Amino acid sequence: MHRVYQGVDRIAGNVITVRATGVGYRELAQVSSRHGSSLAQVIRLQGGSVDLQVFAGGRGIATDAEIRFLGRTMQVPFSRSLLGRVFNGSGQPRDNGPEINKNLIDIGGPSVNPARRIIPRRMVRTGIPMIDVFNTLVESQKLPIFSVAGEPYNQLLARIAMQAEVDVIILGGMGLKHDDYLFFRDLLEENGALSRAVLFIHTASDPVVECLLVPDIALAVAEHFALLNQRVLVLLTDMTNFADAMKEVAITMEQIPSNRGYPGDLYSQLAARYEKAVDFDAAGSITILAVTTMPGDDVTHPVPDNTGYITEGQFYLRNGRIEPFGSLSRLKQLVNDQTRADHRTIMNTMIQLYASYMETLEKQSMGFRMSAWDNKLLAYGQRFENELMDLKVNIPLEQALDLCWQILADTFEPAETGIASKLTDQFWPSR
Amino acid sequence: MSENSGTIIGINGNLLTVEFTRAVVQNEVAYAVMADRRLKAEVIRIRGSYADLQVFEDTTGLKEGDRVRFTGELLAVELGPGLLTQVFDGLQNPLPQLAEHCGFFLQRGVYLDALPRDRLWAFSPTAAPGDRVTAGEALGSVPEGIFQHRIMVPFGLRGAFTVERIAAPGDYTVSHPIATLRGADNEVVEVTLMQRWPVKMPIRAYRERLRPGEPLVTKVRIIDTFYPVARGGTYCIPGPFGAGKTVLQQITSRYADVDIVIIAACGERAGEVVETLREFPQLTDPRTGKSLMDRTLIICNTSSMPVAAREASVYTAVTIAEYYRQMGLNVLLLADSTSRWAQALREMSGRLEEIPGEEAFPAYLESVIAAFYERGGIVRLKDGSLGSVTIGGTVSPAGGNFEEPVTQSTLKVVGAFHGLSRERSDQRRFPAIDPLDSWSQYSGVVAAEQVSLARGILHSGNEVKQMMKVVGEEGTSIDDFVVFLKSEYIDAAYLQQDAYHEVDGASSAERQRYVFERIHRLLGSRMSFNDKDSARRFFQSLTQTTRDWNRVDQNDADFLQIERQLEQMIAEVSQDA
Structure with a gap:
């Protein structure tokens, strides 16, 4: 039974208010007026008036618009025929392909029972030493790439997606530049990966409310693939746009802002999405890689800050390199004891020495005399940056570890590295 | 007696506004009734004939005009044998049993008994008919894993009671009456193996509260030697993300020299709970030689689970901790992270449109945090034995800045401060507790x-x-x-x-x-x-x-x-x- 109402009381931004009864919270409605028609979702009920968030935005809505409540919440179709297709933020095809209307699934569903999760055990190999050696990516991990605008974060995202061994790739684009959307699509196509990918794209010129739906749709679809025993990689870019869209709606709704205008539930909202990353007990998995651009390179900005507390680490992208400081994979301990006996030690030692190198650089910039130790550190740091940090480097983990030993042996005596004697005896390369 | 019910007139997120006609109680539990399920909620504000309720579930699909049933009971937990080794959500629903019911995903509106009703426990009485007893005194015990679980006079009873009847040694379920008590004015109380207690009230059935003195060994050198924690003390671990708060908590939960560890995973990642969940049964507790899980209890309300239940979860955890303290045991409560709990308060406060304090946290934040940490402590019980609750809470300050309200409110009430520093974690100096800024008011293991x-x-x-x-x-x-x-x-x-x-x-x-x-x-x-x-x-x-x-x-x-x-x-x- 569809209930139809005519007339809008209030229009503010993308939110309209109508008088209606018997409406369910989060129910969908179709809003039609002369300038077109759009879906809308109930976001507040108060004493007989209903606030709806209009997907296509408030522009062009007439006060005599017709509002038809659909009696259901937001759903998207799910089937294997989604693979290879491109949709917009409300689930409509944007690739001129046929519409899919079968087997509708709810979006933004409940969270996974922690008792049905398992401890992730599989490393995702990327061929990037800064990831494989120092911050190993693990299947079912949720990991953002923190970056300022202008860094090649989408390229990095795409490269990891191409090299990772997964069954399904789902791309959720939020506020994406049209060029970037085409970049992803073409790259997937060239590498023959489009046939195992689904794209949900909201570009910067699309209505802002659709941006809010992209992660939920992408993750709902991912969840269903994972339940079919598929290993799914979800790429979300850029989550800061998503948070800003949330801010916009919250302010329109006159909510009390908590920090720099963002709503008080920013943490919970982001967590509800990121926590969809999962390794199911007896089914597939979802790994989430997301981009979070940091306004003004400020990691204490509410979006990267809250994200950091939710995700299992982060990759910092700065000056085209993954920074060794601040970058972290919290799950690396789960896999890097099974790769090679020296992996953990190399990982810690190299970073500790690199930290000393940074201190020496500071000393050098202040014009102090360099001691013999300082000179060793300088030589070490240079090689570290050129041979390991450069994003062009593409070598498997084992080769990268060997390279680390070589750099150490070329610059230091074994005792200077602080590595336990047992390991230096085994791995220290002979000259 | 006909039921007390009201009508929903407004929905905003998980906040319901309900019109009622008969008396309602602040903080009582109510259920919003949908066609196929009931959603648990708590009354958090009353204005005239309107009550504001926070719902512990997702409110999608609720309608204006739907019924709400008031129960007249405050939010309470079940206390009795069978709590240990379990994994509960913030409202004390056992998660593994929920998984059997609902599969991979948590379904809203499904509430299960916290304690298994059909399990038998071997009860041996210690009290005899004619004994005079007061709240918190033991009537007998049942073995629960490695512990003798005391069955106590309900904590809510006032005054002295006479034991009229006590069950013979034997196997009983948690709901079987095992003793009858008669009070001064002839009121009769039936005691079962389990009792219920409202989570937001401290259990006070002890003789006196003592000052914490003895160190609680965590086997972390920088803590035990430099910044020790005392049995019955409180401490906090603030730190930016990635500085190792959770790893530190996990290590402590493994090695801490206490009888029972309660982990309250409050608004943090589910993956971390899963590690504990899957690994602890495999690990051996060096103190007892048994599985580490035997002494562990997990309250798990992770970040994507409903926010209002997150607020309840720390209270559920501390109430269970106090309950085991009443048996003369040393309990360690690890809350990770109290900031998420404070944020849950902030979210509700925002929906209630209260006047915001600093960073939009509610003005009562400080007193709520203080009241929570004050539930830790070492006490002399009525039988002369000692029991303690030690509380360690992590704090996740926005931007890693310790000047923010949650950190500052916490520092005022705790006895030790283990501040984690980004600089140390960047340099991979773990544990990243800052050796210059941290402090402790307790004495440690080294001179x-x-x-x-x-x-x-x-x-x-x-x-x-x-x-x-x-x-x-x-x-x-x-x-x-x-x-x-x-x-x-x-x-x-x-x-x-x-x-x-x-x-x-x-x-x-x-x-x-x-x-x-x-x-x-x-x-x-x-x-x-x-x-x-x-x-x-x-x-x-x-x-x-x-x-x-x-x-x-x-x-x-x-x-x-x-x-x-x-x-x-x-x-x-x-x-x-």
């Missing part, structure tokens, strides 16, 4: 004067380090330089600990005393070096040898050998004849 010498060196070493940034190494005297090297040595060889190494990961109190004694002597000795490079080389190899030493079991032959090696190294540079 205080030894610690103060080391702390003095850490401070002066840091001063030299700062000075060297200005005047350079060549402008620093060799004596100052050695102080700096000594401070770096304490850091690298003692403060840093490899959490993932089986020996280095856990250092017993005895070993800490032994090792620190040696290190203290070394720090006190005067050393002479020809130049700074030779001093640096000496300390580099000293550090490496000590780190090797840390990785050797104390009973191993190598242990003494490395110790001798260290003494020899020091003798070579020492000026003390």
